[in-house]
Amino acid sequence: MTRRLSMDQAVGMLEGELASGLRSLDDLVTEDVWLAFLRFGRKSFDVSGAPDADGLLFQYGTYAFDSLPAFTLDLTRQFEISDSDGDHDHYVQVHCELRYGFAPALEALGSFDSWFFNDAGDDLEEWAQGLTVRAAWTTIHRLKPTEIRVYQEQV
Template sequence: MRFGSHRFDTADTPDADGLLFQYGTHAFEGPPVFTLDLVRQFEINDASGEHDHYIQLHCELRYEPVPRLRALGHFETWFFHDTDDELDAWADGLGRQEFWPIVRNSHPREIRVHQEQV
């Protein structure tokens, strides 16, 4: 929440500064892995102020895809600053999700922090 509430100098558009929470089982780089991914996304504009691309900073917690984690399926939820949504309300709703006891009782086998352009 501390990182999510910190504001950055971004474009003056509703999707310029966003947070994404997502999880699911994927095989992007080899065998399937259950990934819990916390993302901060920033819009990057060109010299004329038009959208060029996004930069996403990921913090991925990767778990062995055991049946109890696979059974969670896939989930994603976004929050964007400079909209009518409230960060605290988004975070509270996220904190009440039923997947937390299952994830909390699992231990990630890897934590990966990376940045990508989308």
């Protein structure tokens, strides 16, 4: 039987995947981060048996979080947390946020999001391949983000 990781280990596991390459975090390009996120997405965590309890989200767009618009790629893993009766209580999201700054070519990509759920019977590799054949991937996969931020939040 495969040992499932505690959700408390998720941020550390993602940070470990990002650091596992031969380059420092400051030298990573989008594709490096994406491959690390997919390795993280393949890890089994101890989640409830509820449908969609463990999901991956790929989303991007131009946002003005800090008052200046910046193109942002947000790679997120979402875990459902259940209460003592097994009912939904909240979600925990582990984000790997890549910011690129403002550029007209990036802004022209618009916004997009796609979910993958580990228990839905779909194939993670097919989902990932479907994202990397998008025209936006051609634009961003070799770009070096100006900032990479890993954090966890409760939603």
